[in-house]
Amino acid sequence: MNKLMQKRYLFILILTALLLLAACSNSNDGESDDADTSGDTDEAAEITVDSEVGEVTIPANPEKILASYNEDTLIALDETPVAKWAIGESVQDYLEEDLADVETIEWTLPLEQVLSIEPDLIILDHTLDNYEGSYEDYAAIAPTYVLSEEEVNDWKVRLQKFGEILGKEDEAEQALADYDEKVNQAKEELNDTLGDESVAMMWVVGGKYFLFEENRHTADMIYNELDVEAPEIVEELGKGEEAWNPISLEKLSEMDADHLIILGYEDDEGIEALKNSNVWNNTDVVQNDQVYYIEDESNWTNSGLVASEQTIDMLVDLFK
Template identity: 40%
Template sequence: MKFKLKGSLLLVLLMSFTVLASACGDKAGNSNTTDSGAAAGGNSTADTKQERVLTDALGHEVKVPANPQRIIASYLEDHLLTLGVKPVAQWSTGKGSVQYYLQDQLNGIPEISYDLPYEAVMSFTPDLIILSSADMATDDKYEQYSKIAPTYVVGKEKSNNWREELKAVGEVLGKSKEAEEAVQTYDKKAADAKEQLQKAIGTHTAAALWVTGKDIY
């Protein structure tokens, strides 16, 4: 079995527990139940007004276009929305199998298969592609994607830590300040939630499992 937990899912669960704890303690809960995107930043900052060259996790020197408008960042939609950016296509494992908790913000955004078929990617005419892991760029995949649009790989070192992953996406989009502010907002919300939970349930612990077929996330 595989055990995984995406940072945004953890936050959604934390917020759910917060609402439950608030009800148990007969206190007003936080009505904002969104993921880390709750601290969405504003418009593009100054460093997106010109093309920049960044080095990704695989050592590629990527020419990031000025203020990209058509971005594909499969399974990184949480971070895009946190930074006030909507992708041109959203991650999917099949028709209608999307990240449901993001649909209030991604409603109407076309789906693209999680494995990013070249033809599908090309059909969206992206001006920037962001890949979360090196596995998505193996063999000649990176070369194929980079022919379609500038392609940046975040890499395992940062993708295993949602805070670092968010900051990496923020850097690519020229929104490092917004990314830092989002992390600070989350940390404050998490601290407040922890305090509420401790008041409501003391030292009890909880585990949240997402079971799909033979896999547990």
């Protein structure tokens, strides 16, 4: 073999070796990329969070969320539930602008109904005895998160937890910041219109009178965030217990509020009884024509960002 042929042969060998090395390298890189991508996908597909019943692994981006009676929090984070809370035909009316087209599910969460809507995430309150099934029953249908008592009782804590669960921490923080700004603005307006005049809220339903304690539902926001003055009759009630007990018509004769908001339908027998009571009609709030009637009580008797913001708007408009 002459020298020219030797050089050509050596060049071919070297080129072949380089091509083989490059192919192996690309193959290994591809395997590494595939493995990394797979790992990233697995990591993004699920998250593990602490719940009232311990750690639970849930989908990172659930599309069909069942969070009965916590729809307010979902709406605040721009999420639509797969089904909405109901007792028979009754729903949370104040949310209907967003949930009118969402099917209902009975408040006890019947297992057959839950199965039929095929949720990929279920969120339950800590009072599990209220549900038809057990935690294990729901967890067998879909990953199930159980809210703590604090998360149930404090809507701001609940909103932050939902933000964590749904990967919307920034949205939750922004919503709370916007809410604080709304509260501060409303506080200034109400200070101008009400000053130190007191306001009471009462729900009348089924002929019974439920006066809001200072910590009951949105009254907590009205008295403790907006700094609206509570009348003595409300202060005497103290902190509201879990069971909301009605007060008597006789007790209402002691109403000392400068303004009274009555929630309920005007044809309710309880409101009819008030209008026909000489003692009630002689109270200062009635004599001064400072009784306001609102038929839809739903945002006033719930707690959440949407409920609070709607109540703020109504309150400010009422006293303009």
